[in-house]
Structures are given as C-alpha cells and as structure tokens.
Amino acid sequence: MAHVSLAKALQRHADCPPADIEGASLRSVLDGYFARHPAARTYVLDETGAVRKHIAVFVNETLISDRSELSDPISEDDRVYVFQALSGGST
Amino acid sequence: MTTTATTDDFAGDTSIAARTADAWVGTRKGLFPIAIDGSAARVGEPSFLGSPVTNAVRDPRDGSLYASIDHGHFGVHLHRSDDDGATWIEVAAPEYPPKPEGVVDVNAMSQREVVWATQLAWVLEPGHPDRPGQLWCGTIPGGLFRSDDRGQSWELVESLWNMPNRSKWFGGGYDDAGIHSICVDPRHPDHLVVGVSCGGAWSTTDGGSTWQIAAHGMRAGYLPPELAGDPDTQDPHRISRCDAEPDVLWCQHHCGIFRSTDNGGSWDEIEKAGPSTFGFGVAAHPHDPLTAWFVPAISDEVRVPVDGRLVVTRTRDGGASFDVLDNGLPQADAYDLIYRHSLDVDRSGERLLLGSTTGSLWYSADAGDTFSTVSSNLPPVHSVRFA
Numbered sequence: 404m405a406h407v408s409l410a411k412a413l414q415r416h417a418d419c420p421p422a423d424i425e426g427a428s429l430r431s432v433l434d435g436y437f438a439r440h441p442a443a444r445t446y447v448l449d450e451t452g453a454v455r456k457h458i459a460v461f462v463n464e465t466l467i468s469d470r471s472e473l474s475d476p477i478s479e480d481d482r483v484y485v486f487q488a489l490s491g492g493s494t
Numbered sequence: 495m496t497t498t499a500t501t502d503d504f505a506g507d508t509s510i511a512a513r514t515a516d517a518w519v520g521t522r523k524g525l526f527p528i529a530i531d532g533s534a535a536r537v538g539e540p541s542f543l544g545s546p547v548t549n550a551v552r553d554p555r556d557g558s559l560y561a562s563i564d565h566g567h568f569g570v571h572l573h574r575s576d577d578d579g580a581t582w583i584e585v586a587a588p589e590y591p592p593k594p595e596g597v598v599d600v601n602a603m604s605q606r607e608v609v610w611a612t613q614l615a616w617v618l619e620p621g622h623p624d625r626p627g628q629l630w631c632g633t634i635p636g637g638l639f640r641s642d643d644r645g646q647s648w649e650l651v652e653s654l655w656n657m658p659n660r661s662k663w664f665g666g667g668y669d670d671a672g673i674h675s676i677c678v679d680p681r682h683p684d685h686l687v688v689g690v691s692c693g694g695a696w697s698t699t700d701g702g703s704t705w706q707i708a709a710h711g712m713r714a715g716y717l718p719p720e721l722a723g724d725p726d727t728q729d730p731h732r733i734s735r736c737d738a739e740p741d742v743l744w745c746q747h748h749c750g751i752f753r754s755t756d757n758g759g760s761w762d763e764i765e766k767a768g769p770s771t772f773g774f775g776v777a778a779h780p781h782d783p784l785t786a787w788f789v790p791a792i793s794d795e796v797r798v799p800v801d802g803r804l805v806v807t808r809t810r811d812g813g814a815s816f817d818v819l820d821n822g823l824p825q826a827d828a829y830d831l832i833y834r835h836s837l838d839v840d841r842s843g844e845r846l847l848l849g850s851t852t853g854s855l856w857y858s859a860d861a862g863d864t865f866s867t868v869s870s871n872l873p874p875v876h877s878v879r880f881a
Contacts, residue, residue, distance in 0.1 A: 410716075412795045459603055464720045470605060484718050487794075488603050489692055489729055489748065490665035 405432045405481045409443065412487040419443035429462065430473035432483060447485055459488040514578045517838070517880045518559065519849055520547035523873035525561050527579055528847070528855070535847075535857040535868045541579055549835055552881040553620040553629070560585075560629065560645060562615035570612045572631075574645050585645035588612050588631050591652075601671075602727075603664030603692075608635050613668070617835065619676040622683030630686070632673025636663055638688060640702065651702040659693075659707070662726045666691030666748065674834055675733040679740050679757070687743060687758045689733040694725045695745070697758050708758030715749040716794075732834040734778035734786065737841075742783035746776040746834070751788060753813050764813035769800035775837030775848070782843065784812040787862060789832040789848060797831050804828040806837075806848065806862050822865030823856060830854055835877035849875030 404423040413419055419440050426432035430452075437444040449455050453471040460467045461484040467475045477483070515527030515538060524540035525547040541547075542563055548570075550561040559575040561582070573582040590610040593599065599608040614634040621628030621640075631639040631648065638651040654660075663671035675689030684701035687708055694709030709725035717727060729748035736742040745752040745761065750771040752761040765771065770790035779785035788807045791797045799805065803826065806819040824830070830850030837848045846858040847868075855868040855875065 415795055456604070461718050464718055466602065466605070468605070482718070486716055488664070489667065489716055490603060490669045 404479065405477045405483050407432065407436050407483045407485070409447070409485040410487050413443065413446055413485065417442040417446050419446075426477055428473065429460070429467060429469075429475045429477055429483065432477050433473060457488045457490050459486040460484070461486070515552075515881055517840075517847055517878065518550045518552060518561075518579075519847075519855060519872065519875055520550045520561065520835075520877035521849075521853070521873040521875050522546050525550050525579075526872065528857075528868065530845070530857065530859075533857075533859040533866065535855075535866070537855070537869050537872070541575075541582060542573075547876060548614055548616060549618050549877045549879075551618045551620065551879050554841075554881075555620060555623055555626055556644075558644060560618045562618055562631075564614055570615050572615060572618075572645055586641075586647050588615060588633055588637065588639035588648040588650070590637060590650060600661070601664055601669065602662050604669055606669070608670055610635075612637075613670065614672065616672050616674050617676060619678065622678050622680070624683045628683075630676045630678070632676055632688065634665075634668050634672035635670035636660060636672060636690060636693060638673050638676070638702070653703055654688075654696065654698075654705050657705060659726045662724075663690060663693035664727070666729045666731075675730065677733055677735040677743065679735075680737050681740055685757075687733065687735070689730040689745070691731065691748075692727055692729040694728040695730055695733060695758050708754075709761065710759070711754075711761030711763070712745070712747055712752055713749050713763060731774045732776050734776045736778045736780065736783040738781040739783035742778070744776045744778045744786040746773050746788055748772075748794065751776075751813065753786075755783075762813075764809075767809070767813070767816045768805065768807035768818040772797075773832070774834040775832050777837050777839040777846065779839065779843045780841055782810070785810045785843070786813075787837065787839065787846060789837055791831055798829045802827050802829065804830050804850075806846070806865075808862050817862075819862040819865075821863060822858070822867070824854075833876060835879075836875045838878045838880050840880040845880065847878045847880065849878045851875065 408421040409419040424435040516530040517528040519526045524543040527538035546564045548562040575582045593610045617632040619630045627644045629641040639648040677687040679685035687697045696705045697708040709728045712728040741757045743754040751764040777787045804823045807816045849855045853872040856865040
C-alpha cells in the first residue's frame with residue numbers, strides 16, 4: 404500500500420484526506436485514490452491525465468520523472484506527496 | 495559574459511516632474527516619485543507611464559536613479575536617470591551567455607529546460623560605497639549580475655550560476671528561480687548575502703568568486719518532511735540586513751519568519767508574530783538589530799490580510815514579541831497584499847512606506863505607530879524604495 408497525502412492548499416477545494424492505496428505505478432495509485440475521492444482529481448490532473456503544471460508530485464523524497472503518463476513505479480510503503488508547487492502563485 | 499547599452503535616450507517617452515523625490519514606487523503601470531513633507535506624502539508625475547516597473551532604486555552614492563522595466567512582449571530593459579527622473583537613458587540589461595553545447599539545465603520542480611535568458615530583472619542594488627558605480631542585479635531565472643560602470647554593461651556572476659546546487663532550485667511565484675534580495679555588507683565591499691526563491695540564501699566573502707550556503711535553519715513546509723530542512727530549496731521571500739550590525743539579517747520566508755545573528759550562517763525561526771507569520775516583505779531597522787517590520791497575510795493558501803484588517807507587525811526585541819500596528823491602515827474589507835519589495839524603511843529608521851497589490855500606498859513618519867494614506871488609486875505596486 405502506498406501512503407498518499409495531498410497538500411493543505413488542495414484540501415481547501417476538494418475532499419482529499421490521506422489514504423493508503425494499492426498500486427504498482429503512480430498512475431494506478433492515483434487512479435485508486437481518485438476513485439475514492441473523485442472531486443480532487445481535476446485539481447491535480449488535467450483533462451489529458453497529466454499532472455497540472457504547478458502541481459509537484461513526490462514519491463518519498465524524489466520528484467516524479469513522468470508527469471504525463473505517471474509511469475513512475477511505486478513500491479510497498481512508498482509515500483506519495485501531492486503539493487502545490489510554489490511557482491504559479493506569487494500574488 | 496558582458497552586455498553593453500545600445501540605446502541612449504528614453505526621455506522622449508517620459509515627461510517627468512523634475513524634482514528630488516523622497517521615495518520611488520514601481521508599479522504595474524509606471525514609476526511614481528513620492529514627495530514627503532513632515533508627516534504628509536504625496537504622489538508626483540510618473541515616469542514610464544503604462545509600463546510595468548519591476549524595481550527602482552536611487553543610488554545614495556551619486557544620486558543616480560535606476561529602473562527595471564518588464565515590457566513583456568518587448569523584454570526586460572533598464573534605465574538610468576542622472577537628473578532625479580527628469581530624463582532617462584536606457585542602459586544595458588543583464589543578458590545570459592549562450593548555454594554551452596551539451597549542458598543540461600532543468601528546473602527541478604517543473605522538469606522543463608531552463609532557458610538562459612533574462613525573464614525579469616527582479617531587484618537592483620547599489621554596491622558598497624567603496625565601489626562607486628558598482629551595481630548588482632538579481633534576475634529570474636536565477637542569475638546574479640554585476641555592473642562596474644553604472645549599468646552600461648553587466649556580467650553574470652558565473653560562479654553562482656554554475657554552482658551544482660543550482661540544479662535543485664525552482665520557481666517561487668514564477669516558473670523559474672529568481673534572486674530578489676542582495677544584501678551588501680557595509681563592512682566590506684566583497685561581502686554579500688543573496689536570497690533566492692526557491693534556492694535558499696548564499697553568501698560570498700570574495701566578491702562572488704565563491705559562495706557558501708546561508709539558509710541553515712530555514713524550514714520548507716512545501717516539501718516532503720524529509721526535505722524540509724534542505725537549505726538549497728528554501729523560499730526566503732525577502733531578506734533584509736541591519737546596517738549598523740550587519741551580522742543581523744531578517745527573513746520573511748514562505749513558511750514563516752527567521753532571524754540570523756551570524757550573517758546567514760544559521761537562522762532561528764520566530765514562531766509568533768501578531769496575526770500571522772506569512773507574508774512577503776520585511777524591513778530591518780538600519781540601526782537597531784532588534785527591530786524589524788513585517789506585513790502579515792493569512793497564509794500561503796489565502797494571501798490577504800487576516801479578517802480584512804491590514805496591519806504591520808513590528809518587533810523591537812529581536813522577535814520575542816510584536817506590536818500590531820493598525821493606526822491609519824484600513825481595518826475593514828481590506829484585501830491588500832504587500833509584495834516582497836513593497837515595504838521599506840528609510841535610513842533614519844523612522845519613516846516607512848508600504849504599497850499594495852490593489853494600488854494603495856501608506857506612509858508613516860513614526861516607525862509605524864501611525865500611518866496615513868498616500869494614495870488608494872495607484873496601479874498595483876511592485877516596489878517601494880526610499881531615495
């Protein structure tokens with residue numbers, strides 16, 4: 404199970420509590436997460452399924468490498484963090 | 495890499511009141527002089543009307559004015575006035591060298607290629623009094639530039655730009671990293687501390703030949719917990735030095751307020767400061783190392799004053815306690831944000847100016863005890879500097 408948590412900034416807009424999700428790739432983990440919390444999906448991914456430009460996704464301490472296909476592998480007990488990148492919002 | 499001015503007269507596009515201003519306010523649509531008489535301040539005729547003025551500063555050594563203009567479609571341009579804003583000449587803008595063949599330079603957060611070109615000349619800072627004509631310019635995407643000839647030419651400080659740690663930097667507000675604070679040490683012309691969003695703070699003691707990280711103790715709540723203490727990826731919104739005790743630096747960071755008493759060697763967090771520790775601007779008292787001013791907003795997620803009441807917070811005891819200053823500031827329905835370059839204190843430590851995203855400007859002649867409204871109708875304010 405991967406441990407998924409989303410930034411506080413996202414929690415203001417959609418129900419997205421931390422959750423433990425099965426999956427061997429980031430795509431499968433996020434699909435599983437958004438199946439439980441569908442309102443959060445469009446805040447993180449765009450209509451093509453890619454990570455939005457100003458969203459940062461880490462697996463443990465590492466930024467993901469594939470922002471469009473979400474093919475980064477996920478292992479048991481990995482932590483998936485979805486943050487609001489600091490770009491895109493100085494005002 | 496050196497760039498040189500190619501045009502020399504912008505005066506035809508700027509009809510300016512020729513008088514010595516007490517402060518300069520850079521806005522989304524022009525540069526405005528501010529005249530101060532006692533406790534009253536008023537706005538004068540603008541330069542560069544219609545153009546976004548990112549930053550402007552008067553060099554106290556020779557009286558020259560410098561303005562950084564972001565023309566958007568037409569790029570970044572710098573101008574100098576030698577007659578208090580009556581006329582301006584265009585000087586050189588910082589230009590990056592060509593990216594060498596084979597060099598891969600990727601923004602750590604966006605994973606997009608960093609283009610070696612000036613996106614914004616974010617801050618201009620006069621050099622040390624012993625280096626007349628020397629200027630520093632902090633830019634987006636993260637380069638520090640030095641001019642030794644009053645802006646006629648600029649050279650990228652390649653030691654900082656080529657530092658391996660830069661590969662960890664990313665944008666704060668903008669897509670790419672940027673240098674917004676350049677703190678010259680009054681004790682030595684070759685000693686600087688610079689602040690980078692998001693790349694921590696860096697110090698040099700040899701004029702920029704070598705750099706040391708100066709962000710230990712800062713905390714990045716926007717990264718996984720294991721990375722929160724990494725000094726290379728901190729987001730100091732603004733760093734301000736106490737001129738009389740230069741080892742004392744104050745920082746308004748994305749995640750709170752920090753103070754250093756060892757010239758950036760380490761930082762201590764100040765966890766309570768009036769209604770909030772989130773904000774952008776900080777002004778260090780020029781003489782008193784225990785005094786500094788901030789302008790709080792609710793939080794990262796909600797960048798407006800707490801409860802619609804605009805206040806300035808002031809500490810006089812090194813951050814142990816804060817006065818919440820609201821006399822003369824709007825106390826209902828105020829949604830002003832004060833950008834990082836839009837709070838300034840003068841060399842006496844008594845006069846303050848702050849300008850907001852909604853085009854208001856406030857002045858205090860008594861260190862913030864009382865404020866008066868200078869204008870509520872300016873364009874959005876990017877920078878405020880006393881002359």
